[in-house]
Amino acid sequence: xxxxxxxxxxxxxxxxxxxxxxxxxxxxxxxxxxxxxxxxxxxxxxxxxxxxxxxxxxxxxxxxxxxxxxxxxxxxxxxxxxxxxxxxxxxxxxxxxxxxxxxxxxxxxxxxxxxxxxxxxxxxxxxxxxxxxxxxxxxxxxxxxxxxxxxxxxxxxxxxxxxxxxxxxxxxxxxxxxxxxxxxxxxxxxxxxxxxxxxxxxxxxxxxxxxxxxxxxxxxxxxxxxxxxxxxxxxxxxxxxxxxxxxxxxxxxxxxxxxxxxxxxxxxxxxxxxxxxxxxxxxxxxxxxxxxxxxxxxxxxx
Amino acid sequence: xxxxxxxxxxxxxxxxxxxxxxxxxxxxxxxxxxxxxxxxxxxxxxxxxxxxxxxxxxxxxxxxxxxxxxxxxxxxxxxxxxxxxxxxxxxxxxxxxxxxxxxxxxxxxxxxxxxxxxxxxxxxxxxxxxxxxxxxxxxxxxxxxxxxxxxxxxxxxxxxxxxxxxxxxxxxxxxxxxxxxxxxxxxxxxxxxxxxxxxxxxxxxxxxxxxxxxxxxxxxxxxxxxxxxxxxxxxxxxxxxxxxxxxxxxxxxxxxxxxxxxxxxxxxxxxxxxxxxxxxxxxxxxxxxxxxxxxxxxxxxx
Numbered sequence: 001x002x003x004x005x006x007x008x009x010x011x012x013x014x015x016x017x018x019x020x021x022x023x024x025x026x027x028x029x030x031x032x033x034x035x036x037x038x039x040x041x042x043x044x045x046x047x048x049x050x051x052x053x054x055x056x057x058x059x060x061x062x063x064x065x066x067x068x069x070x071x072x073x074x075x076x077x078x079x080x081x082x083x084x085x086x087x088x089x090x091x092x093x094x095x096x097x098x099x100x101x102x103x104x105x106x107x108x109x110x111x112x113x114x115x116x117x118x119x120x121x122x123x124x125x126x127x128x129x130x131x132x133x134x135x136x137x138x139x140x141x142x143x144x145x146x147x148x149x150x151x152x153x154x155x156x157x158x159x160x161x162x163x164x165x166x167x168x169x170x171x172x173x174x175x176x177x178x179x180x181x182x183x184x185x186x187x188x189x190x191x192x193x194x195x196x197x198x199x200x201x202x203x204x205x206x207x208x209x210x211x212x213x214x215x216x217x218x219x220x221x222x223x224x225x226x227x228x229x230x231x232x233x234x235x236x237x238x239x240x241x242x243x244x245x246x247x248x249x250x251x252x253x254x255x256x257x258x259x260x261x262x263x264x265x266x267x268x269x270x271x272x273x274x275x276x277x278x279x280x281x282x283x284x285x286x287x288x289x290x291x292x293x294x295x296x297x298x299x300x301x302x
Numbered sequence: 303x304x305x306x307x308x309x310x311x312x313x314x315x316x317x318x319x320x321x322x323x324x325x326x327x328x329x330x331x332x333x334x335x336x337x338x339x340x341x342x343x344x345x346x347x348x349x350x351x352x353x354x355x356x357x358x359x360x361x362x363x364x365x366x367x368x369x370x371x372x373x374x375x376x377x378x379x380x381x382x383x384x385x386x387x388x389x390x391x392x393x394x395x396x397x398x399x400x401x402x403x404x405x406x407x408x409x410x411x412x413x414x415x416x417x418x419x420x421x422x423x424x425x426x427x428x429x430x431x432x433x434x435x436x437x438x439x440x441x442x443x444x445x446x447x448x449x450x451x452x453x454x455x456x457x458x459x460x461x462x463x464x465x466x467x468x469x470x471x472x473x474x475x476x477x478x479x480x481x482x483x484x485x486x487x488x489x490x491x492x493x494x495x496x497x498x499x500x501x502x503x504x505x506x507x508x509x510x511x512x513x514x515x516x517x518x519x520x521x522x523x524x525x526x527x528x529x530x531x532x533x534x535x536x537x538x539x540x541x542x543x544x545x546x547x548x549x550x551x552x553x554x555x556x557x558x559x560x561x562x563x564x565x566x567x568x569x570x571x572x573x574x575x576x577x578x579x580x581x582x583x584x585x586x587x588x589x590x591x592x593x594x595x596x597x598x599x600x601x602x603x604x
């Protein structure tokens with residue numbers, strides 16, 4: 001199961017009624033956070049989720065609304081008794097940027113390890129998850145991320161019996177291990193069915209639409225995407241400032257055939273994102289005009 | 303008249319129901335801000351005050367809860383069409399710290415000028431105000447500030463007439479200028495009474511009690527002071543961490559004989575600062591347990 005909480009839905013600057021866009025994903029006792037703008041720590045408190053288990057922080061890019069809450073978050077994690085290392089991944093330069101921001105938070109009771117991204121696409125396999133970073137198209141280097149939880153096939157007890165595999169070998173085989181018992185070697189594929197559909201969340205803000213976004217969002221259970229503008233008067237702004245309209249996001253969601261799309265990163269000038277819901281849904285019906293602290297439990301198909 | 307708004311009353315970290323301590327003072331079309339922690343820009347929005355007229359930012363010290371909102375504030379001021387230079391004053395190193403934080407806000411449409419403080423006490427005479435910075439006693443270099451609006455004496459028309467001063471000279475004399483008319487020189491002190499009581503606001507957080515605080519708060523109309531702890535169980539914490547209890551603040555207010563004291567910078571562990579009101583008022587009755595966005599218009603005595 002993956003627990004997802006979209007902490008905020010704003011872009012550019014935090015507002016009294018709308019936190020900046022940031023995502024938390026919980027899996028197996030760990031929490032992954034994507035982006036940490038100013039006041040994200042307040043949004044975490046409002047969500048009721050904990051600071052301490054944040055093991056991985058993924059940064060999309062170095063604009064203030066996506067990273068300037070970092071010093072405060074780090075200090076608050078320290079106050080929440082965090083002592084284990086924190087991994088921060090982001091575009092090349094992430095270590096320099098984080099250290100520069102840490103001028104006001106120089107002392108922390110935990111270590112920070114960095115993953116600097118420089119390729120078009122990079123895999124980060126960590127915490128039992130398959131994470132993919134993919135470059136998008138903004139006015140500075142910016143990455144999107146997909147987080148995937150894979151699911152093994154079913155154990156076929158009938159087959160195991162038919163092959164006379166001793167019961168004490170079943171458990172390690174279920175875990176994917178090879179076992180040798182009384183001189184006979186058994187492999188996992190003898191008793192395990194084909195991999196089943198896992199869970200996938202894809203996150204992308206601050207970009208024009210690109211093929212890489214569609215390719216990486218493909219078959220996601222949840223695609224969280226920027227929809228900075230809804231009014232067609234702003235179509236040119238989206239192009240100029242390298243952002244996306246809600247309709248462009250919907251076209252990508254349709255092409256990627258995702259299960260559900262949440263729109264986020266609304267312009268501060270957009271007072272009621274819900275106004276555009278009907279029009280967006282004409283393109284992609286499974287769109288949610290997300291609100292701050294939108295929650296979802298993603299579960300494996302039965 | 304000085305308009306005062308205490309944007310927040312928290313210390314250490316911003317909370318959903320309590321913004322970090324920061325002060326705004328309006329005078330004659332300009333705004334002065336003291337400190338800018340994370341999410342202070344949200345508090346400004348909640349107050350309804352403007353970003354654009356912030357002409358002077360005074361920073362007490364370089365702990366994150368007092369300065370980490372700076373990049374976001376600067377960007378938002380730029381978005382609010384600010385084009386005039388902004389002056390930022392703070393402890394020695396302020397330029398380096400601000401520039402370090404600006405790694406995520408490198409481009410601004412206005413210039414920043416710095417005033418680096420290094421003496422025990424320094425005068426900053428600006429915007430028609432007499433501002434005094436004074437070093438306090440925290441675990442890193444920290445300043446308190448007093449902001450004073452002076453008030454000239456009354457113009458004595460009877461005296462001017464008796465001295466046969468031509469009426470066309472009255473106005474420049476009222477403004478404090480010397481005038482020569484038909485070979486005769488007139489000076490301001492010939493017609494102006496003694497200076498009258500002006501207005502004074504003193505601000506101090508993050509310090510143990512010191513004589514300099516009392517001396518600078520002396521006769522303030524409003525003394526805004528840290529009261530981080532109220533429960534006597536935390537008396538040792540205040541000492542260890544170089545903060546102040548509400549009672550220590552009250553003792554200083556009493557000694558400085560201020561008109562009114564507002565307590566602020568409450569510890570996140572202090573849920574109801576009002577609990578300690580009765581006990582604090584036994585020491586200094588004119589204490590206000592300030593709330594976020596506590597407002598006051600300070601006016602000259604009639």
